[in-house]
Amino acid sequence: MKLFAIFGDPVSHSRSPLMHNSVFKNLGYKACYTRVHLKDGSKLKETFFNLKLSGANVTVPHKEAAFEACDEVRGFAKKVGVVNTLINENGRLIGYNTDADGFIYAIKEFGKINNVLIIGAGGTAKALASRFIQDDIKVSVLNRGSSRLKYFTNITKRCYTWEDFQTKKYDLVVNTTSAGLTDDELPAPKEIIDDILNNTSFVADVIYGKLTPFLKLADEKNITYKDGADMLLGQGVLANKLFVNKELKTKQIKHFMRNSFSL
Ligand code: NDP
Numbered sequence: 001m002k003l004f005a006i007f008g009d010p011v012s013h014s015r016s017p018l019m020h021n022s023v024f025k026n027l028g029y030k031a032c033y034t035r036v037h038l039k040d041g042s043k044l045k046e047t048f049f050n051l052k053l054s055g056a057n058v059t060v061p062h063k064e065a066a067f068e069a070c071d072e073v074r075g076f077a078k079k080v081g082v083v084n085t086l087i088n089e090n091g092r093l094i095g096y097n098t099d100a101d102g103f104i105y106a107i108k109e110f111g112k113i114n115n116v117l118i119i120g121a122g123g124t125a126k127a128l129a130s131r132f133i134q135d136d137i138k139v140s141v142l143n144r145g146s147s148r149l150k151y152f153t154n155i156t157k158r159c160y161t162w163e164d165f166q167t168k169k170y171d172l173v174v175n176t177t178s179a180g181l182t183d184d185e186l187p188a189p190k191e192i193i194d195d196i197l198n199n200t201s202f203v204a205d206v207i208y209g210k211l212t213p214f215l216k217l218a219d220e221k222n223i224t225y226k227d228g229a230d231m232l233l234g235q236g237v238l239a240n241k242l243f244v245n246k247e248l249k250t251k252q253i254k255h256f257m258r259n260s261f262s263l
Contacts, residue, residue: 002031003052004243007038007066008059010182015209015260016057019236020243022260023253029244041065045093048086055243056086060178063123070095080130081151082123085239096242099124100131102235103174103206106226110202113137113171117196119187120177121148124206128176129155140168142188142196143177162188170200180205180212187214197221208232233257 006016012035020033031054038047041062048056048069058066066083067073073095077083083095107113116132118125121143132139133155140158142165143149149159160166165188173196179187186193193214197203203218208228211219218225233254240253 002054002243004031004033004055004057005036005051005053006033006057006059007036007044007047007062009037009039009061011035011037011059013181013209014059015232016059016236018260018263019232019257020240022263023240023248023256026256026259027248027252029248031243038062045069048088048093049091053086054088055239057239058084058086060124060181061122067095069093076100076127076131080126082127084123084127084235085242087242096239097127098235098238098242099231100127101238102233103128103204103231104131104135105234106228106230107172107202107204109226110172110224113202115169115171116140117142117168117170117173117200119143119173119175119196121145121152122176122178125176126151128174140170142192144188162192165192167192167195167199170196172202172204173197173200174203175205175207175212175214178207180210180214181207184213186217193217197223204228204231206231229261233261 006014017033024031063082067081071092077097084099085096087094115138117140119142129139139156141152142160146161152159175187177187179185203225205212205215206228237254
């Protein structure tokens with residue numbers, strides 16, 4: 001029996017155990033997926049091996065710590081320095097990022113996007129910004145503080161804090177902050193958010209399972225929006241494929257993961 005887990009703080013909101021266990025159970029794969037509330041990101045590697053995990057996912061706020069913890073980082077994660085999926089490969093910790101492709105999958109229904117505003121400058125924002133730039137999409141980033149904007153100034157000229165932000169027209173605005181996850185906060189002061197929402201065609205939040213204050217406001221303004229559920233599905237399918245080492249079919253993984261959303 002293989003054991004998998006998700007690490008985060010908070011982690012009790014995570015639907016990943018339900019999603020992955022649904023796949024394992026329905027497809028007869030001998031594995032179990034649990035959650036680990038980890039406060040100190042520097043203990044990630046030690047905890048992973050102490051628990052004898054075969055693989056794991058990493059959520060807020062440890063994705064950058066996960067990158068540091070890896071013996072080897074592969075694919076897109078290497079480019080962005082952010083890891084959300086860990087694999088135990090013969091005692092070596094291998095890191096991947098499935099968030100960015102999961103998000104691209106989620107916004108397909110919005111059609112062609114040329115100009116995006118990302119609110120937040122954490123691990124998820126890094127992954128999405130780099131993925132958008134790879135696809136030649138114009139990226140602006142808005143964060144409450146300037147220290148985490150440093151990474152973004154190397155990839156786009158349009159980096160702002162609440163103090164120097166000036167709204168432009170966007171095709172899509174994405175909230176990647178954890179504002180609204182366990183509180184009722186907007187990701188920036190109300191007047192800034194109002195202005196942003198009045199100048200965008202589509203809105204997305206990476207938070208799932210609830211209507212965040214940000215999405216509530218978008219809804220009140222009749223803007224087409226979506227929460228993070230499809231991103232969760234997209235990144236989960238890709239992570240599961242890494243966990244089972246391609247032994248299960250993508251179509252089946254997706255089917256049982258999607259079914260778990262109604263549990
Ligand atoms: P990080 O901790 O790396 O970054 C959080 C960011 O949010 C930082 O920029 C921080 O700003 C900002 N922030 C936090 N609280 C507030 C607030 N009250 N107001 C304004 N800004 C705030 O987190 P992650 O990038 O790992 O995760 C962010 C969110 O994305 C989480 O809610 C997570 O659950 C969700 N997520 C969802 C996924 C899905 O599949 N749907 C996948 C991945 C993540 P500062 O720099 O000033 O501290």
